[in-house]
Amino acid sequence: xxxxxxxxxxxxxxxxxxGGARTALFNYLYAKAKGGKFILRIEDTDQDRSSDSxxxxxxxxxxxxxxxxxxxxxxxxxxxxxxxxxxxxxYKKYTDQLVAENKAYRCFCTTEELEAMKKNSEAMGIPNIxxxxxxxxxxxxxxxxxxxxxxxxIRFRTKPKQLIVEDLIQGKVKFDTKLIGDFIIVKSDGFxxxxxAVVIDDYLMKISHVIRGVGHLSNTPRQVIIHEAFDFPIxxxxxxxxxxxxxxxxxxxxxxxxxxxxxxxxxxxxxxxxNYMSLLGWSPEDGGEYIPTEKLNxxxxxxRCSKSPSLFDVFKKQKEEDEKVSFIGISLSELADQLNPKxxxxxxxxxxxxxxxxxxxxxxxxxxIRENTSIPEExxxxxxxxxxAILNSIRVYLDRLSQAPDYIAEFYNxxxxxxNSEAEEILKLESAPKVISSFKKLIETESPNSSEDYKxxxxxxxxxxxxxxxxxxxxxxxxxxxxAHGLELPVLFNLLGKEKLIYRMKKILG
Ligand code: GLU
Numbered sequence: 065x066x067x068x069x070x071x072x073x074x075x076x077x078x079x080x081x082x083g084g085a086r087t088a089l090f091n092y093l094y095a096k097a098k099g100g101k102f103i104l105r106i107e108d109t110d111q112d113r114s115s116d117s118x119x120x121x122x123x124x125x126x127x128x129x130x131x132x133x134x135x136x137x138x139x140x141x142x143x144x145x146x147x148x149x150x151x152x153x154x155y156k157k158y159t160d161q162l163v164a165e166n167k168a169y170r171c172f173c174t175t176e177e178l179e180a181m182k183k184n185s186e187a188m189g190i191p192n193i194x195x196x197x198x199x200x201x202x203x204x205x206x207x208x209x210x211x212x213x214x215x216x217x218i219r220f221r222t223k224p225k226q227l228i229v230e231d232l233i234q235g236k237v238k239f240d241t242k243l244i245g246d247f248i249i250v251k252s253d254g255f256x257x258x259x260x261a262v263v264i265d266d267y268l269m270k271i272s273h274v275i276r277g278v279g280h281l282s283n284t285p286r287q288v289i290i291h292e293a294f295d296f297p298i299x300x301x302x303x304x305x306x307x308x309x310x311x312x313x314x315x316x317x318x319x320x321x322x323x324x325x326x327x328x329x330x331x332x333x334x335x336x337x338x339n340y341m342s343l344l345g346w347s348p349e350d351g352g353e354y355i356p357t358e359k360l361n362x363x364x365x366x367x368r369c370s371k372s373p374s375l376f377d378v379f380k381k382q383k384e385e386d387e388k389v390s391f392i393g394i395s396l397s398e399l400a401d402q403l404n405p406k407x408x409x410x411x412x413x414x415x416x417x418x419x420x421x422x423x424x425x426x427x428x429x430x431x432x433i434r435e436n437t438s439i440p441e442e443x444x445x446x447x448x449x450x451x452x453a454i455l456n457s458i459r460v461y462l463d464r465l466s467q468a469p470d471y472i473a474e475f476y477n478x479x480x481x482x483x484n485s486e487a488e489e490i491l492k493l494e495s496a497p498k499v500i501s502s503f504k505k506l507i508e509t510e511s512p513n514s515s516e517d518y519k520x521x522x523x524x525x526x527x528x529x530x531x532x533x534x535x536x537x538x539x540x541x542x543x544x545x546x547x548a549h550g551l552e553l554p555v556l557f558n559l560l561g562k563e564k565l566i567y568r569m570k571k572i573l574g
Contacts, residue, residue: 068100093364104136331466
């Protein structure tokens with residue numbers, strides 16, 4: 065059996081976003097599950113749009129997700145170079161062969177000629193297919209043009225035929241190559257087109273499976289006919305379904321454009337994000353959605369990928385007018401405000417945080433508290449038992465690790481006072497003295513020691529005072545934190561404990 069070799073082939077022209085990361089993940093998982101190799105190839109032939117910084121971000125994002133490549137930039141491999149701009153000589157050799165065999169030809173079309181052709185087809189309401197005007201020049205005509213240094217591109221000579229692509233996910237897909245026409249494989253600047261370079265590289269890198277977004281399905285016939293022209297074996301294709309947002313529409317500019325690294329900074333762990341992305345278009349046979357890494361790496365199969373669009377529910381449904389504004393450039397806290405609290409990602413993440421080994425979880429927390437000056441320096445270590453205990457007592461309430469620092473900082477905050485006039489006003493509410501004294505009495509007598517116990521105390525305060533909602537919670541919040549807004553009270557109270565709470569109330573209320 066031939067070795068399974070998959071590849072992720074990003075064009076370095078921006079961040080790695082969800083669509084690209086899901087493609088990378090599926091290729092990685094398929095190779096892992098089948099004992100094959102996962103290759104990273106950088107497709108930077110569009111020199112105007114490619115940048116080194118984008119290449120770096122893409123690589124950093126893949127590394128954060130744990131999608132380490134077996135061959136590619138940094139690690140090398142037998143089939144390099146793995147960056148297309150370093151493979152120009154290779155493409156040239158194959159182009160010379162195609163031209164010599166008359167399977168491709170030089171096209172001397174000027175920009176004006178191409179524009180006119182386009183306008184003409186638009187006017188006639190027909191697809192803009194190249195009319196083959198340079199397809200059959202004589203040797204003499206070609207030589208004359210070359211002698212005059214007239215710029216040219218190379219076009220592939222497309223034979224009209226019905227083509228069937230057998231896709232592992234989409235099934236049999238029919239194409240009529242007449243609608244493709246003779247297309248450019250080498251641009252006039254000497255750089256290969258995407259559809260051309262991809263074929264040479266997939267062949268030379270011995271790629272067995274091409275797994276990518278369904279948006280590339282329309283490119284596939286071009287790639288297949290080039291494979292055929294060279295007599296290269298055709299890889300298996302698997303085009304994964306589109307990802308849609310909460311509104312059922314294609315991922316918006318905002319959600320879809322968010323860099324993968326933003327999810328790291330929001331406090332999701334890489335395992336959780338990988339698990340979440342694996343479910344975008346694939347599902348395990350046993351239906352269990354919370355999948356530990358090792359299991360995921362062994363059970364993934366493209367055969368179980370679905371044709372229907374998959375739902376990316378991480379962000380709230382967006383208002384139409386917001387759609388135009390990009391998430392890029394907004395602060396992390398603004399991005400956090402856009403999160404859908406009930407997303408599957410949060411569910412998986414909370415489960416991961418609950419189940420994790422506490423020392424391991426604490427070490428993952430360190431980057432989120434390192435810069436926080438309200439947290440004592442001496443506890444900022446994974447081995448610190450106090451830090452572990454704090455995290456342990458709040459972890460069931462966390463969807464993201466970045467939610468923890470505020471609780472930890474509040475735990476160490478002894479400098480409690482009324483924050484502002486809004487807080488002062490709350491203490492002047494008619495309900496304030498009643499609820500505060502009822503609360504104080506109850507924590508003294510009942511000695512609560514879980515968040516649930518504190519919730520039960522709120523119910524009792526409600527029964528005793530007949531106050532509810534804002535009139536109940538706000539005075540208690542201000543009396544214990546000095547602030548009008550903030551953390552989840554039962555979680556915070558359980559963390560602080562009875563003694564600290566009483567001490568705080570004395571300080572604030574005098
Ligand atoms: N460079 C292409 C892209 O970024 C890769 C497409 C493919 O996987 O063939 O979309």
